[in-house]
Amino acid sequence: MMRRFFLYALLSLFLANLWGCSNAPIQKPKISVRHAEISRISFKESTAMFTIRVDNPNSFPIYLNGVDYGMSLNGNLVAEGSYNSKTTIPAHKSKRLEMPIKIRLTEIFGLVPSFIRQGQVRYTLEGTVKTPILNLPFHQVGGLGVKE
Template sequence: MRMIRYIALLVTAAVLIACNAIPNHFEKPQVSLASISLAKFGLLEQQFVLNLRVTNPNDYEIPVNGLHVNVDINNQPFAQGVSNEKVTLPRLGEKMVKMNVTTNLNQVLKQLKALQSGDMKLAYKIYGKVYAPLVPAGLAFERKGELEGLGDLSGKIADKL
């Protein structure tokens, strides 16, 4: 009987210590688009490389096991991709993560038409999840902005057509 009480006391102490190790305040990492470039252009699929800036607003490191990203342009689905790159976000810091996203020719042609209409700004939205060991379901993120100065990128795509 005494042994059971001793084990119960140890288990309770271990749980209390573990609870104290969990930070009181957690802010989700922020993800923003730093750059986009054309990687491969095929008849059925196109691949772009995204440079994502992943920022940790917390006062402790966060290990990241991967990312899932969707890209919408002008409120239309454009590309998606996943990365299993493992990085550690430094406390109050950021890391650049390069990842490939894939789209199809139909989506690219829709966006080229928008560029040809004279609108050199394209509204974008990136959204998805950051995966961390303590949050297996992932931490959702979303970021909106405008892509400007796409003349060079659209010229490269048009040359491939």
């Protein structure tokens, strides 16, 4: 009799623990642009370097397959692309991704007065971080300065 009671008590504790774990919410990773600057300007093209930080708030790792992105300067779409490196973000950790974006000079020619007057232009960087299970959108607006 005591043995049966002990078995039921152990089974109840196991099921309660299992139920508690299954109700733990899966949190969406947080994605933010940490740094943006123009790193190179030539007569044909310009290179902007964006650093994106992906924070994993979950108790399990997240596997990234890449990033699709588009960039607008002062409201004009000037670049689109993909970053196709695979990486893993450990549980409760973050990782920074460096993404160079090449922009043709003809597409930013109209932005020269903004660079001269203000030393920067407004950027919008948006896209999708790809994982094996789902795609996570991101959107950030900021100022893009010229590196001296």
